[in-house]
Amino acid sequence: MTDKHLYLSLIPQALIASMLKPEEFGSYYAVGTKVHVQGEAIFFEVDPKFRSDDFPFHLIDERCAPKPDGSPKNSVYLSIYRVLSRVPVAALGNLYLVTNDGKTLELRREEYSPSPRERLHLYQEFCPITPMVASRLEPHEFSDFITNPKNPVHVPRIVFSELNLGELAENPEHGSVDDIPYSNIDHLRDVLLELANNHGKPSKLVLKQVKEGVIYRMVQGGFYVGDQSDFAYYRFPDLAELENQYRGWWRSAQVTGLE
Numbered sequence: 001m002t003d004k005h006l007y008l009s010l011i012p013q014a015l016i017a018s019m020l021k022p023e024e025f026g027s028y029y030a031v032g033t034k035v036h037v038q039g040e041a042i043f044f045e046v047d048p049k050f051r052s053d054d055f056p057f058h059l060i061d062e063r064c065a066p067k068p069d070g071s072p073k074n075s076v077y078l079s080i081y082r083v084l085s086r087v088p089v090a091a092l093g094n095l096y097l098v099t100n101d102g103k104t105l106e107l108r109r110e111e112y113s114p115s116p117r118e119r120l121h122l123y124q125e126f127c128p129i130t131p132m133v134a135s136r137l138e139p140h141e142f143s144d145f146i147t148n149p150k151n152p153v154h155v156p157r158i159v160f161s162e163l164n165l166g167e168l169a170e171n172p173e174h175g176s177v178d179d180i181p182y183s184n185i186d187h188l189r190d191v192l193l194e195l196a197n198n199h200g201k202p203s204k205l206v207l208k209q210v211k212e213g214v215i216y217r218m219v220q221g222g223f224y225v226g227d228q229s230d231f232a233y234y235r236f237p238d239l240a241e242l243e244n245q246y247r248g249w250w251r252s253a254q255v256t257g258l259e
Helices: 022-031 058-063 139-146 185-197 239-244 247-253
Strands: 005-010 013-018 041-046 076-079 092-098 104-107 121-127 132-135 158-163 203-207 219-226 231-235
Touching (some): 005 022, 013 058, 022 041, 058 076, 092 231, 104 247, 121 139, 132 185, 139 158, 139 203, 139 219, 239 247
Antiparallel strands (some): 005 013, 005 041, 013 076, 092 104, 121 132, 132 203, 219 231
């Protein structure tokens, strides 16, 4: 019998049951069908034993069944609203990054160790909000800060990646921007300089929303999900791994995101 999987999609936010394996689901979800819109996808595989009264899990047994022709059921939507905040970090399994032509990269949860080197950071947030934010905080600190209910602006749980700043991470005023594809570099420099000179403010908005998509080729370090009680790190492969072990995905990912 075909296994039933549970996926937490971030783009868009949804909890979905499916008979497809992660790679098959990624291709289906990104490339699209007659009722699907093509585009990149990021999703977690959720522990299939996870249950909560917040979601209609009875629909899995009722609707997640083979089609009349015997083919697997692609998707059964269990929720499309405030999903991330209602699925604990402990229930999240592997993270899957899908390019807009359906190639899927699997990332496993790993132990996180913060870098001792002080520098500026640039984060792309995916869920439940989607801005680009510059910060003096390393990823775990940033997660703690943005989910702290004592702060006027906060969210219950956050998923984000760190983006490469190149020389701007340590020298925002004069650092080279030759390999940085972000739009409005002057604005980015101004934001980073303000953070470097104003230690009373840990983070500052760069873009309200990243409209150009997921900037896979600029990811540095990895992807993170956290709240006030838990934090998970998914390491992104280094360049050698991408070019050798994941060449097909990497070639596709390099044409995704900001131009």
